[in-house]
């Protein structure tokens with residue numbers, strides 16, 4: 001099926017047929033309604049779009065359902081769902097109000113469509129976006145990734161929540177040998193729901209493009225590696241892919257530590273840190289797991305493990321054997337200064353480079369120490385912290401993209417960009433330059449997606465308009481490419497986006513201009529990735 005849908009000729013033919021059909025009578029567009037398998041979804045109109053928020057796609061994952069595969073949602077109570085407010089975010093360490101409050105009943109999604117009175121009669125292309133947050137935090141209700149601009153440009157937009165951190169990947173000994181990354185299974189079920197129901201919203205299930213940023217980009221890649229035959233029409237991985245980690249601890253190590261901390265905090269459990277079972281831990285409250293150190297940075301210990309079912313340790317081999325959708329149009333790319341923000345995130349740890357590179361958070365154990373020490377020169381950075389951040393940006397993002405590009409671009413229609421937009425208000429910390437995450441609201445077209453940013457300028461909105469224009473055109477026809485030449489392994493065309501002074505241009509450069517350290521230091525070592533690290537035995541595991 002995937003093969004037929006991906007044949008451009010057939011897609012064009014189908015579209016042309018649909019366009020020629022007479023239009024249906026428009027519904028009352030002030031209260032848009034859509035009938036899905038579970039019942040009637042009642043949305044609302046905002047800013048010339050129809051919006052449907054907080055649609056559950058799975059049953060709750062709380063209590064006895066914790067650490068189990070998500071279950072498809074049954075019928076809505078009374079066959080109706082009022083979809084006018086975001087649903088809860090998944091359980092995580094939480095501060096601030098950029099996303100809705102947490103719950104383990106969090107598997108819900110949001111849909112934006114063109115306002116139904118201006119609904120075209122053709123079925124519309126669909127863009128599905130997976131937010132990032134290091135596999136431990138984040139939510140679909142964040143203002144930076146909403147679908148208003150897409151819907152106004154005749155693309156249906158969907159985003160959704162997935163389980164994170166200990167609630168997603170406990171890496172418990174009893175799960176060894178099974179599919180044990182529940183966040184990845186959540187993505188799988190969300191995509192199935194979207195495929196099964198998007199036509200009710202006016203979408204075309206043969207024209208679904210999947211994208212994500214950071215750990216959302218990892219999820220996109222995990223989805224590709226688990227779907228050699230896919231219904232997708234295209235994919236985009238902003239910043240990250242399956243080689244982006246993050247690191248994880250050996251089975252049981254991190255979970256046992258958290259159980260001990262729960263007991264130390266006087267949480268009532270019928271088990272100890274030595275003899276716990278997941279069933280015993282299912283009796284504990286959501287917040288009981290959010291111990292003092294879990295709230296600091298411990299929660300990064302719970303990243304998806306290589307279970308060889310949902311995540312794999314041998315991507316090159318799988319690619320060669322065809323366990324991957326090689327004909328799928330794919331965009332990958334990075335921000336120019338990916339790592340800069342991580343110099344701040346891990347500030348206390350990375351003031352000493354030679355000790356930083358051996359920490360769990362750096363996740364650099366797969367590269368020999370001497371190679372790393374030789375590859376970074378303090379003279380090139382404002383501070384040791386900034387240099388440590390650069391190593392994080394290389395290992396997790398820039399070189400992960402570069403390394404898999406060499407594999408994929410040889411056979412797959414692949415394009416690569418590099419983001420140079422430099423706006424101090426685009427990230428929570430000023431003066432980070434074009435760092436990790438600053439491109440996301442621009443891909444989304446700004447406007448409503450800029451609403452949490454202070455002092456947005458006209459120039460910024462103009463760049464967002466430009467970015468969104470080419471991106472939407474690509475979503476509508478991925479096989480035609482995004483407007484620049486396809487990538488090639490090792491050294492080939494690369495598009496520079498958001499270059500100051502050239503905001504309304506795509507400037508062509510080459511991957512070879514940027515990737516010498518990736519090629520020299522990282523690429524030969526990704527074969528050994530991931531190195532499972534015991535955080536309890538490493539320096540500075542705070």
Ligand SMILES: *[C@@H]1O[C@H](CO)[C@@H](O)[C@H](O)[C@H]1NC(C)=O
Nearest residue numbers: 046047048049115148152447
């Ligand atoms: C909504 O559409 C109207 C008519 O086309 C237009 O004048 C208005 O600016 C649009 N509003 C937004 C928020 O796009």
Ligand SMILES: *[C@@H]1O[C@H](CO)[C@@H](O)[C@H](O)[C@H]1NC(C)=O
Nearest residue numbers: 092093094287290291292295
């Ligand atoms: C950890 O953070 C959560 C919010 O996510 C809060 O409710 C809880 O009290 C915190 N726990 C500790 C021990 O600080």
Ligand SMILES: *[C@@H]1O[C@H](CO)[C@@H](O)[C@H](O)[C@H]1NC(C)=O
Nearest residue numbers: 261262263264265266267292
């Ligand atoms: C746990 O209970 C013990 C014994 O009642 C008490 O001494 C200790 O302070 C409690 N710890 C916490 C974190 O509440």
Ligand SMILES: *[C@@H]1O[C@H](CO)[C@@H](O)[C@H](O)[C@H]1NC(C)=O
Nearest residue numbers: 351352353354355356358539
């Ligand atoms: C940095 O860490 C290394 C390894 O832990 C240690 O040997 C060295 O003395 C530290 N350097 C400074 C300047 O603190």
Ligand SMILES: *[C@@H]1O[C@H](CO)[C@@H](O)[C@H](O)[C@H]1NC(C)=O
Nearest residue numbers: 337422423424431432433434
């Ligand atoms: C970003 O812009 C600031 C000025 O606003 C400048 O000081 C800084 O060097 C720029 N950073 C990069 C990486 O271009």
